Amino acid sequence: MSKKYFYIFTLILFPLFFLTSCMTTTTAAGNVGADRKQVMLISEEEMNQSAVEAYAEVLAEAKKAGTLNKDPATLQRVQKIAKKLIAQTTAFRSDAVNWDWQVNVITEDTINAWCMPGGKIVVYTGIIDSLKLTDGELAAVMGHEISHALKEHSRERASQEALQSLGVSAAAAVLGIKETGTQLLGLAAQFTLGLPFSRKHETEADHIGTELMARAGYDPHEAVTIWQKMEEVSGTSVPEIMSTHPSHASRIKDLQVIAETVYPLYLEATKQTK
Numbered sequence: 001m002s003k004k005y006f007y008i009f010t011l012i013l014f015p016l017f018f019l020t021s022c023m024t025t026t027t028a029a030g031n032v033g034a035d036r037k038q039v040m041l042i043s044e045e046e047m048n049q050s051a052v053e054a055y056a057e058v059l060a061e062a063k064k065a066g067t068l069n070k071d072p073a074t075l076q077r078v079q080k081i082a083k084k085l086i087a088q089t090t091a092f093r094s095d096a097v098n099w100d101w102q103v104n105v106i107t108e109d110t111i112n113a114w115c116m117p118g119g120k121i122v123v124y125t126g127i128i129d130s131l132k133l134t135d136g137e138l139a140a141v142m143g144h145e146i147s148h149a150l151k152e153h154s155r156e157r158a159s160q161e162a163l164q165s166l167g168v169s170a171a172a173a174v175l176g177i178k179e180t181g182t183q184l185l186g187l188a189a190q191f192t193l194g195l196p197f198s199r200k201h202e203t204e205a206d207h208i209g210t211e212l213m214a215r216a217g218y219d220p221h222e223a224v225t226i227w228q229k230m231e232e233v234s235g236t237s238v239p240e241i242m243s244t245h246p247s248h249a250s251r252i253k254d255l256q257v258i259a260e261t262v263y264p265l266y267l268e269a270t271k272q273t274k
């Protein structure tokens, strides 16, 4: 092999081949077309294990502070909505209904909710109370958060980070990450709670989440109103949830289109329950 071809192989073809082999589709398209291919270098198992540990820490802290599941009625309300949404995840991936889903409520003024990889949910009472959420709006928020987990956005972002720090031509070395499991500690928390999701990920979570809520029997138009409410309150002080879920000018318009797209699913779902 001449030097030139050697370089073409090592610098272009091999990394390209390597990245292609790491391409995966975490979810089916659904009615909203959410089957984008993603590059995943970090394994799902490692990411989920990291989430299990981070989630346990959050719950332990809340328990210590006496803020964990203080109000049984709110907990029941949140869990009931979550259950309905989780049942609909089969539209996007077949394994998710069997995840070890956990849903907890923390009494704190913060306007926030999140779902860590593998289905570990926390809803803060601040978002329910200060925005006076209806069940449909709560379903929209949780549907959005669940969608980040279904699409494994945290794992994708952690993978992107690993790729960037190592450089594309050295990407093969990433495989070595497997042996240094301790480095992965905190990954789930960092990429779910700490850093803002990209615009692409936000749009995807909006789309999947709105379809989930419609399939679960909640009017998808409430996905529009909740994010409108959120933008209104950010005029005074930015809610915690907006710092990790940045909104953009075209978001409301996009949500309106998606709400119309999935509206027939809502009609179908409510017809069945009547």
Ligand SMILES: [Zn+2]
Residues within 6 Å of the ligand: 144, 148, 197, 201, 202, 205, 244, 245
């Ligand atoms: Zn988001």
